[in-house]
Amino acid sequence: MNSTNRTVVVTGVGATTPLGGDASSTWEGLLAGRSGVGLLEQDWAAELPVRIAAGIAVDPATVIPRPQARKLDRSAQFALIAAREAWADAGFTAKAGEDGSVDPDRLGAVVASGIGGVTTLLDQYDVLREKGVRKVSPHTVPMLMPNGPAANVGLEVGARAGVHTPVSACASGAEAIGYAIEMIRTGRADVVVAGGTEAAIHPLPIAAFGNMMAMSKNNDDPQGASRPYDVDRNGFVLGEGAGVVVLESAEHAARRGARVYAEAVGQGISADAHHITQPEPSGNGIAHALQNLLDSSDLKPAEIAHINAHATSTPQGDVAEIKALRKVFGHDVDHMALSATKSMTGHLLGGAGGVETVASVLALYHRTAPPTINIENLDPEADADVVRDKPRALPEGTIAALNDSFGFGGHNVVLAFRTV
Amino acid sequence: MAATQEEILEGLAEIVNEIAGIPTEDVLLDKSFTDDLDVDSLSMVEVVVAAEERFDVKIPDDDVKNLKTVGDAVDYILKHQG
Numbered sequence: 001m002n003s004t005n006r007t008v009v010v011t012g013v014g015a016t017t018p019l020g021g022d023a024s025s026t027w028e029g030l031l032a033g034r035s036g037v038g039l040l041e042q043d044w045a046a047e048l049p050v051r052i053a054a055g056i057a058v059d060p061a062t063v064i065p066r067p068q069a070r071k072l073d074r075s076a077q078f079a080l081i082a083a084r085e086a087w088a089d090a091g092f093t094a095k096a097g098e099d100g101s102v103d104p105d106r107l108g109a110v111v112a113s114g115i116g117g118v119t120t121l122l123d124q125y126d127v128l129r130e131k132g133v134r135k136v137s138p139h140t141v142p143m144l145m146p147n148g149p150a151a152n153v154g155l156e157v158g159a160r161a162g163v164h165t166p167v168s169a170c171a172s173g174a175e176a177i178g179y180a181i182e183m184i185r186t187g188r189a190d191v192v193v194a195g196g197t198e199a200a201i202h203p204l205p206i207a208a209f210g211n212m213m214a215m216s217k218n219n220d221d222p223q224g225a226s227r228p229y230d231v232d233r234n235g236f237v238l239g240e241g242a243g244v245v246v247l248e249s250a251e252h253a254a255r256r257g258a259r260v261y262a263e264a265v266g267q268g269i270s271a272d273a274h275h276i277t278q279p280e281p282s283g284n285g286i287a288h289a290l291q292n293l294l295d296s297s298d299l300k301p302a303e304i305a306h307i308n309a310h311a312t313s314t315p316q317g318d319v320a321e322i323k324a325l326r327k328v329f330g331h332d333v334d335h336m337a338l339s340a341t342k343s344m345t346g347h348l349l350g351g352a353g354g355v356e357t358v359a360s361v362l363a364l365y366h367r368t369a370p371p372t373i374n375i376e377n378l379d380p381e382a383d384a385d386v387v388r389d390k391p392r393a394l395p396e397g398t399i400a401a402l403n404d405s406f407g408f409g410g411h412n413v414v415l416a417f418r419t420v
Numbered sequence: 421m422a423a424t425q426e427e428i429l430e431g432l433a434e435i436v437n438e439i440a441g442i443p444t445e446d447v448l449l450d451k452s453f454t455d456d457l458d459v460d461s462l463s464m465v466e467v468v469v470a471a472e473e474r475f476d477v478k479i480p481d482d483d484v485k486n487l488k489t490v491g492d493a494v495d496y497i498l499k500h501q502g
Contacts, residue, residue, distance in 0.1 A: 067441030067458075134472075138465040 008184045008264040009420065011253050012090025012246030013358045014082040014195075018239050018345050021058030022085050026345075026355070027362050029057075030370035031391045035223035035344050037237050044203045050210045052222040053201045054239035054346030071139045072152060073117035074199035078242035078351070079149035080156060083111070083193050087157055090191075090246035091258050096158035101256055108161040108192040109154035110180040111244065112172035114350030114407065117144030119202050149197050150176075153244070161189040169407030170312075172196055173243065173353025174415055178267035180247050181415075185266075190252040195244030196354030206238060212277065216313065226347075227374035228311035228318050228340035229382040236312040239346025243354030245361065262364045265400060265416040268293025272410030279317045279406065283324030286404070289412035290328040293402075299416050301332040305399035306369045308360045310406045311340035312347045319381045321404060326383060336402075337369040337392050338384045344373055353405040357415060360403040364419050367394040422501050423475055428494045435470045436490075439463050449491035457490075467493075476502040 015022060018036025019029030029036065036054040045051045060077040061069060069077055096104035120143040127135050142148055147165040154163035162183065166175040173196015180194035209215045216235040218225035226237040253260055270292060272285035279285075293299060307325070311318045318340070325333050341359050348355055363369050369392045378386065400418040407413075423431065433447035440458045453459040459467055464487075468479050471493065477500045479487075487493045 065441055067439065070439075071463075134469055138462040142462075 004186050006185050006187065007250035008181050008247055009250050009253050010245050010261045010264055010361050010417065011248045011258040012086040013261065013361060014085030014089060015241065015243040015355055015358045016056060016058060016060070016078050016081045017241035017243070017355055018054035018057055021063070023089070023358050023362070027359070030341055030344055030359060031368065033344065033371045033373045033389060035373060036239065037222045037225060037346055039219070039222050048203060048206055048210065050206050050215045050217055051219045052216070052225055052237055053206070054237055055201060056240050071143065073120045073143040073148055075113050075117060075197045076143070076149040076152045078199060078240070079111050079153055079195070079197035079244065082195060082197070082242040082244035082354070083153040083156060086193060086244045086246045090248070091256070102191050104158045104160045106161055106190040107157060107159045108163065108180065108183050108189040109150050109157065109159040110164045110166070110176040110183070110192055110194040111150035111153050111197060112165050112167060112176035112350050113146060113149055113197050114167070114169045114172045115198065115200050115205065116146035117148055118200050118205060120144045122202060122204055153193055157193055159193065168411035168413070169409050170347065170349050170352055171405040171407035171411040171413040172350035174357065174403060174405035174413040175353070175411070177245065177247070177353060177357050177415055178269065178413055181264045181267060184247055184249050191246065191248045193244060193246055195242060195357070196351045197242035198349040198351035199240045200349060201238060201240050209238065214314065224374050226313045226343050228309070228313045228343050228372055229379050229386055230375045231377045231379045233313045233315060233318065235314055236342065237346040239348040240351065241348050241355060242351050243356070243358040245357055260420050261361045262417040263420050265299050265418050266293060266297030267416065268296065268414040270412045272412065274410055277408045279320045280410070281316060281320055283320045283327060285410060286321055286324035286406065286412050287327040289414045290324060293414050293416055294328070297416060299400055299418070301329045303398060303400040303418065304329070304332065304336050304402060305394045306337045306339065306360070306363050306401040308356045308363070308401065308403045309338050309340045310404040312342055317406070319379065322382055322384050333384050336385060337387045337394065339370050339387045340372040341370055353403065353413065356403050356405070360401040361417055363394065364399065364401050364417055368392070369394055425494055425498055428475060428497050429490065431474050432471060432490055432493055435467055435474070439466050439470070447490055449489065449494060451490050452488055453490070471497060
């Protein structure tokens with residue numbers, strides 16, 4: 001296992017999102033242009049300036065039995081649901097080591113979230129204040145620690161090659177998948193379960209993001225609130241859920257006859273060093289990540305047929321990303337079908353890179369780019385071929401897709417996948 | 421009024437069912453919390469806190485490690501209940 005440049009492929013996908021309880025229903029929701037955003041009906045939402053969010057479509061309580069669920073933060077429940085689906089979808093029928101399909105010492109798990117077990121932390125603080133010290137759950141620490149989802153996924157599949165949680169705000173899910181690609185490419189593992197998860201629909205994060213003026217306050221039109229590239233976009237809509245993929249060395253996948261969705265070509269990473277939350281407006285930081293992707297892989301701009309954009313529906317961010325694409329790819333951007341799936345799922349923060357990787361991989365596999373909804377008046381600065389309202393067929397032949405994810409702190413992560 | 425051995429067993433069975441999902445009829449005096457009832461050391465703390473509330477008893481952390489079986493817990497509560 002000394003090879004340091006092995007080919008990595010995607011062999012399984014799983015998701016639980018505001019559009020559906022698994023990857024296929026999520027994909028159908030994306031193609032149908034369905035919004036997962038709704039009004040928050042909880043009592044606590046009444047006082048908030050933002051009363052909309054994209055809540056999960058299938059309550060995890062209907063999937064994970066209560067004795068197990070009560071030891072898992074909601075973000076870990078989402079991760080586990082998505083990971084189980086991806087694991088089964090990749091053709092694994094048992095935990096590693098229980099059959100011969102994968103050596104547990106060669107199996108990893110890399111699952112990230114942007115915020116971690118925030119609802120556990122806040123709920124247990126309420127318990128502490130209202131019911132006293134003795135009532136604080138002994139499961140609080142493993143539930144709130146940011147590596148909890150990764151650790152639980154690792155336990156579920158029996159991963160012993162390493163379990164990791166890179167944290168980079170809204171780029172966390174993508175960074176996790178990038179880390180997993182490297183684990184396999186450099187020979188540390190043969191199979192890695194990787195993705196992102198988030199469960200932060202709670203008054204505190206909503207109040208905090210709201211006070212940053214980062215969120216849309218279109219409470220009277222929840223389904224139209226997330227509107228990337230529209231001239232009237234005014235912030236993101238918070239979503240929750242998880243997306244997980246199974247990554248595998250091409251040799252390992254071939255040896256067990258696994259179905260391959262796409263090749264995971266590589267990643268480009270950079271940091272803005274500009275501002276703690278504002279994107280670098282010229283797109284230079286993002287451009288640096290895109291250039292790093294080209295320099296560190298055999299990807300050709302001419303192959304890129306689709307981009308699942310970061311595009312969260314903020315006035316500055318959506319345009320900075322397109323400026324960066326133009327800087328690096330020039331006229332080649334004209335043949336890249338650009339989709340902002342956050343127009344339907346909302347912004348899953350650390351879960352976004354996971355769910356959008358699932359969407360990017362399925363877009364290549366089905367050769368269909370999902371639409372961007374809610375664009376009434378396209379921003380003239382959105383100088384790209386935005387897929388609007390309806391899905392679009394992608395060309396035949398070898399094509400590639402990018403998944404862009406950027407996070408508070410100036411983190412830029414671009415992942416690339418290619419048809420096989 | 422102090423609970424009987426039977427009432428304590430019934431109460432513990434309901435607590436273990438709530439926390440670990442084990443059917444109440446499987447929670448018997450000779451069962452080990454860890455080995456038979458899927459109650460690990462963290463969940464045992466939850467069982468203890470719930471039992472303290474239900475049976476008006478204090479079970480200090482140092483005593484919890486001696487409660488290996490359901491019977492151990494029943495005896496402890498019988499002896500120490502308020």
